[in-house]
Amino acid sequence: MPSLKDLKNRIASVKATQKITKAMQMVAAAKLRRAQEAAEAARPYATRLAQVLGNLAAGFAGRDDAPLLMTGTGRDKVHLLVVCTAERGLCGGFNAQIVRLAREHANRLLAEGKEVKILTVGKKGADALRRDYGARIIDRVELRSVKTIGFVNAAVIQAKIMALFEAGEFDVCTLFYSRFRSVIAQIPTARQILPVVVEGGAAAASDAVYEYEPDEAAILEDLLPRAITMEIYTALLENAASEQGARMSAMDNATRNAGDMINRLSLQYNRSRQAMITKELIEIISGAEAL
Numbered sequence: 001m002p003s004l005k006d007l008k009n010r011i012a013s014v015k016a017t018q019k020i021t022k023a024m025q026m027v028a029a030a031k032l033r034r035a036q037e038a039a040e041a042a043r044p045y046a047t048r049l050a051q052v053l054g055n056l057a058a059g060f061a062g063r064d065d066a067p068l069l070m071t072g073t074g075r076d077k078v079h080l081l082v083v084c085t086a087e088r089g090l091c092g093g094f095n096a097q098i099v100r101l102a103r104e105h106a107n108r109l110l111a112e113g114k115e116v117k118i119l120t121v122g123k124k125g126a127d128a129l130r131r132d133y134g135a136r137i138i139d140r141v142e143l144r145s146v147k148t149i150g151f152v153n154a155a156v157i158q159a160k161i162m163a164l165f166e167a168g169e170f171d172v173c174t175l176f177y178s179r180f181r182s183v184i185a186q187i188p189t190a191r192q193i194l195p196v197v198v199e200g201g202a203a204a205a206s207d208a209v210y211e212y213e214p215d216e217a218a219i220l221e222d223l224l225p226r227a228i229t230m231e232i233y234t235a236l237l238e239n240a241a242s243e244q245g246a247r248m249s250a251m252d253n254a255t256r257n258a259g260d261m262i263n264r265l266s267l268q269y270n271r272s273r274q275a276m277i278t279k280e281l282i283e284i285i286s287g288a289e290a291l
Helices: 004-060 094-111 125-136 152-165 216-290
Strands: 078-084 114-123 139-140 171-182 185-194
Touching: 004 185, 004 216, 078 125, 078 152, 078 216, 094 114, 094 125, 094 171, 094 185, 094 216, 114 152, 125 139, 125 152, 139 152, 152 185, 152 216, 171 216, 185 216
Parallel strands: 078 114, 078 171, 114 139
Antiparallel strands: 171 185
16 A cells, blocks of 8 residues: 555645646647637638549540549559558557558558658658558658648659659559547548549539630649649648647547546545554554553
């Protein structure tokens, strides 16, 4: 049974931890608001860009002269997985859920006889995948020094992916990240970014007739790389908001658990102290009666 001093030290230690988790919860709440605003502000642009791509790509349906970023290499042998996670932990199951989705996807591809290559964005994803897929991690990007996610960070990742694609290092590229829904709900998401998946197609064009200058092919050649960069940028923003939401929820739970532990330890401390006082009184009374 622990002594009163041990219990007192443990209570003080848990109280100090509770202060830290409470402070981290408040910091995460402040960062969450900015990250959520940035993620929500990027969604309309990404949606509109997808519609424009749908209008432009509708004219290339079934044609052989479609841009290479839309048609791909024509093979499905080598897959590049871009796994976006956080640089830090203490955010509940945020990183583990993304890594689990990427691991399941990789195992399924390997079972089908495909080759898998991995590019990690964020330290936690690289650390988690290193044990099982260390030889398949071909590059890693860390954003530890980045305070605010910017379009330039997405452009760096896009440049790495495009360099690998142009060198024939892979056929299909899939992006893994967590889409922000609320503080308690982050959805692990896998999205193919190469070849570019055009949503909407002819339906997006509606009944309107467009004339393009220059032609659709020239516009797509310039627009498709930007669309890939925008996909990555949106994923980074969604990840940032999801990370802060998960950290806020995790630190709130940790603070509550610390409070419950303090209550239990305080009760145990008071009972032990009361038992010790009672024992000392019995010894004093017994000694007095013996005289």
